Amino acid sequence: MRELMKVSREKMTAAVLYGKRDVRIEQIPIPRVEAGEVLVRVKAALTCGTDLKVYRQGFHARMIVPPSVFGHELAGVVEEVGEGVESFSPGMRVVSANSAPCNKCFYCERHQANLCENLVFNNGAYAEFIKIPEPIVQQNLLILPDNVDFRDAALVEPLACVLRGVEQTGIEEGDTVVVIGMGPIGLMFVQVLKSMGARVIALGNRTTQLKMAESMGADYGIDSTHSNVIEQVRKVSNGMRGADVVIEAVGSKETWQQALGMVRRGGTINLFGGCPSGTHIPLDSTLIHYSEITIKANFHHTPRHIREALESIHRGKFKAHHLITGEEHLSDLGTVLERLLNRNGDLKIAIIP
Ligand SMILES: [Zn+2]
Numbered sequence: 001m002r003e004l005m006k007v008s009r010e011k012m013t014a015a016v017l018y019g020k021r022d023v024r025i026e027q028i029p030i031p032r033v034e035a036g037e038v039l040v041r042v043k044a045a046l047t048c049g050t051d052l053k054v055y056r057q058g059f060h061a062r063m064i065v066p067p068s069v070f071g072h073e074l075a076g077v078v079e080e081v082g083e084g085v086e087s088f089s090p091g092m093r094v095v096s097a098n099s100a101p102c103n104k105c106f107y108c109e110r111h112q113a114n115l116c117e118n119l120v121f122n123n124g125a126y127a128e129f130i131k132i133p134e135p136i137v138q139q140n141l142l143i144l145p146d147n148v149d150f151r152d153a154a155l156v157e158p159l160a161c162v163l164r165g166v167e168q169t170g171i172e173e174g175d176t177v178v179v180i181g182m183g184p185i186g187l188m189f190v191q192v193l194k195s196m197g198a199r200v201i202a203l204g205n206r207t208t209q210l211k212m213a214e215s216m217g218a219d220y221g222i223d224s225t226h227s228n229v230i231e232q233v234r235k236v237s238n239g240m241r242g243a244d245v246v247i248e249a250v251g252s253k254e255t256w257q258q259a260l261g262m263v264r265r266g267g268t269i270n271l272f273g274g275c276p277s278g279t280h281i282p283l284d285s286t287l288i289h290y291s292e293i294t295i296k297a298n299f300h301h302t303p304r305h306i307r308e309a310l311e312s313i314h315r316g317k318f319k320a321h322h323l324i325t326g327e328e329h330l331s332d333l334g335t336v337l338e339r340l341l342n343r344n345g346d347l348k349i350a351i352i353p
């Protein structure tokens, strides 16, 4: 198979999504770079829960209509720059975020660039090359410090979402914080919260991931499949009162509701995990009102958080390599995604073209 995949001048190897669980490795044209754009040779692309969702359902409502390239967490080397690009030149090591805001719309003007009405998304990281659109080149394409490797750098996008989530939740040193869900996002929260001096209670349904949470500093690891999980959390939270903050990083009806049972009076819940569209949940209004519970949610990132994420990886404050549990060749992407769907215990896999 591999002999067939030699790069010719106009073509590159890329993973193309054709539909539900149908990804094919093909030779497709290398994107042409126009004014303001940059072509990046991908050195590492990371698998992500969003990509898994896209793979399972065969499309993404906002950004991926098959047949289409996909994948959005990447780092690499600048191959070519379009007319007018001055900050980048071929050979530079870079990381690119998957989107950039317009800076002009209603939300951008209100410092909510993550909700920009004209977000430009970029997909196609599972390929030898990816073209970076002008707005991303201008705002969210960053040069890598020498000591940051490509795999670690590719984590900036999800980490930026997590950093923003923590910031928006308003957590103080010494707070007891429950994190529900020990997938890559939940584990990133554990690491960030511990670095801020929070007391962290990690909830997960797999022993391997609870162990990982503990190795990242979680003070307690609790099996979320226990029937009395809420009581177990309360036992170690402010003398049965409940946690100061609960961060939900699963995205299910059950765990959104569970979060409400774990928080103390006056506490905050961050419903970080997105549920399938159309999900509705009943909430105990008396509890929310008389216990004065703040319910928040967060989506996406801003250019500032992308920079902070890279800085945090660069300084070694955030250990990105703990989240990357393997490395595979691009030609094996289909197998890797199937494996991840079967929840084999892997977190993120670095896909190398
Ligand atoms: Zn992602």
Ligand SMILES: [Zn+2]
Pocket: 101, 102, 103, 104, 105, 106, 107, 108, 113, 115, 116, 117, 118, 119
């Ligand atoms: Zn905007």
